[in-house]
Amino acid sequence: MSAQDYSDVDKKEDLKVLHGMGYAQELSRSMSRFSNFAISFSIICILSGGINSFAQATSSIGGAGAGIGWIVGCAVSGFFALAMAQIASAFPTAGGLYHWASILGNRFTGWLTAWLNLLGLITVLGAINIGTAFFFVGTFGGAFGMTGTPGEIVGFVAFITVLQALLNHFGIKLTAMLTDASGFLILATTAVLIVACLMFAPAIDITRLWTFTNYSGDAGGGVFPQSDSMGYLFLLCLLLPVYTITGYDASAHTSEETLKAAHSVPRAIVSSVLWSSLIGWVMLCAIVLAIPDLAAGAKQGWGVFFATMDAILPSWLKTLLYLAILIAQFLCGLATVTSASRMLFAFSRDGGMPVGSASLAKVSPAWRTPVNAIWTAAVLEIIYVFLAQFISIGGTNIYTIVVNSTLVFLFLSFIIPIVLGMMAFGTEKWPNPGPWNLGAGLFKLFCILSVIGMVIIFYIAIQPPNDKVLYITLGFIVLTAVLWFGFENRRFKGPPIGDQIAKRQAAIKAAEVAIGEAGA
Structure with missing residues (x-):
């Protein structure tokens, strides 16, 4: 679906759906179906999570972590994506998960x-940009005299975050153009990396891809504590695909900027997960096959990818690949700013923030973007990165603690609407599915599989050395209970429902006129 194929009938249908949920068309609806796919594909970015977290495969069960573990972990993410796509088709708004x-x-x-x-x-934006900062230091930092000190990391992250926010500020068309380019860049760079690994590999032993070897403890560079249980280590290797294949809710958060959203968004959610999973699997398998000595490589811990590239690739090719990967990681962060800002905008539009909701819900008439939400998300991320680099709890840097907590928080935010959707499907709350429809049986099956996947994710996310995540999660639950029953229950009204939607039609018309929406 491109702008040329977008008819007046399509536009009226998009407006009808959005107005039917009580919202005005304030954001610019100009993203094609491919652009909606590309923003999630860019956030997933197998060249970011897949490379920066590669050691979670090799330092647990060796090559089978990529050959088999990646497939299992991606299937778990796929269950979530299919269930979320069904809901997104029925309720295509910027609020996404929150609204559902x-x-x-x-x-x-x-x-x-x-x-x-x-x-x-x-926090995942912070994790992405910190990962980009360390990648830059490890590849090009020496030329600039950088050694990866906390101050350097914070400064680098602040610089690229401001640039990402600026690019988001100047309209969704610019953002979509860049994330479209990111999609092609990821595909091209991954293809070159795969071919290079297979061409320059000293020898290819394909049995590595299904051979389980215990590389926990010192044998794996200390990525995971020593364990004699291969089943337990297999579960830990799932952290790689589960952490990498996430962020596809970005397609939902840009629903109000997407042409024929009820059709385009669910397809984008599913296809971004599918293609990232397939291409990522081939890439990781190629890297595993290229490692000169798997035992020696695993012992490098988090440095296994760089050690492998240093060992097999000519300098010029390695430099070109690193530059392309660095750009892809920057664009991954750019797309995450888009997703986070739309979530903040949508929540504020309903008065969700305890302070500043009115300001955060404003849309720039010139750029048709939620500029205040964009810059607030950027500032919050920079503050988090500063704290993460300079504060430790019990000897553990809070960056490590929060990154692993982030995985739990994100998937909990996925599973809540999925479970609610499973119970509400076919009832008064959700009488009719959207145009992208799995059918009641398949939808509920994927909901159940997602619940099972959530149990697995929570279990592996709280294992040592990440056991503090359990206390962070429990503390968050207690804090939210206190805040809700003590304050927010009386203040927060939620999104418009029922008669409230009908009463808002005049306000919707006025908002669209004020923003200059054509046809308002």
Whole structure:
């Protein structure tokens, strides 16, 4: 679906759906179906999570972590994506998960989902940009005299975050153009990396891809503590695909900027996960096959990817690949700013933030973007990165603690609307599916599989050395309960429902006129 194929009938249908949920068309609806796919594909970015977290495969069960573990972990993410796509087709709004949980559940489930998702998006943006900073230091930093000190990392992250926010500020068309380019860059760079690994590999032993070897403890560079249980280590290797294949809710958060959103968004969610999973699997398998000595490589711990590239690739090719990967990682962060800002905008539009909601819900008439939400998300991420680099808890840097907590928060924000959707499907709350419809049986099956996947994700996310994540999660639950029953239950009204939607039609018309929406 391109702008040329977007008819007046399509536009009226998009407006009808959005107005039917009580919202005005304030954001610029100009993203094609491919652009909606590309923004999630760019956030998933197998060249970011797949490379920066590669050691979670090799330092657990060796080559089988990529050959088999990646497939299993991607299947788990796929269950979530299919269930979320069904809901996204019926409720295509910028609020995404938060809005779904509110409509299918109640004010509390929506409010809780919003905070889980918002916290997850801000911290995962920090994790992505910190990863980009360390990647830059490890590849090109020497030429600039950088050694990776906390001050250098914070400064680098602040610089690229401001640049990402600026690019988001100047309209969704620019952002979409860049994330479209990112999609092609990821595909091209991955293809070159795969061919290079297979061409320059000293020898290819394909049995590595299904051979389980215990590389925990010192044998794996200390990535995971020593364990004699291969089953337990297999579960830990799933952290690589589960951490990498996430962020596809970005397609939902840009629903109000996407042409024929009820059709385009669910397809984008599913296809971004599918293609990232398939291409990522081939890439990781190629890297595993290229490692000169798997035992020696695993012992490098988090440095296994760089050690492999140093050992097999000519300098010029390695430099070109590193530059392309660095750009892809920057654009991954750019797309995450888009997703986080739309979530913040949508939540604020319903008065969700305890302070500043009116300002955060404003859309620039010139650029048709939520500029205040964009810059607030950027500032919050920079503050988090500063704290993460300079504060430790019990000897553990809070960056490590929060990154692993982020995984739990994001998937909890996914599972809440999925469970609510499973219970509400076919009832008064959700009487009719959207145009992208799996059918009741398949939808509920994927919901159940997602719940099982959530149990697995939570279990592996709280294992040593990440056991503090359990206390962070429990503390968050207690804090939200206190805040909800003590304050927010009386203040937060939630999104418009029922008669409230009809009463907002005049306000919707006025908002669209004020922003200059054509046809308003």
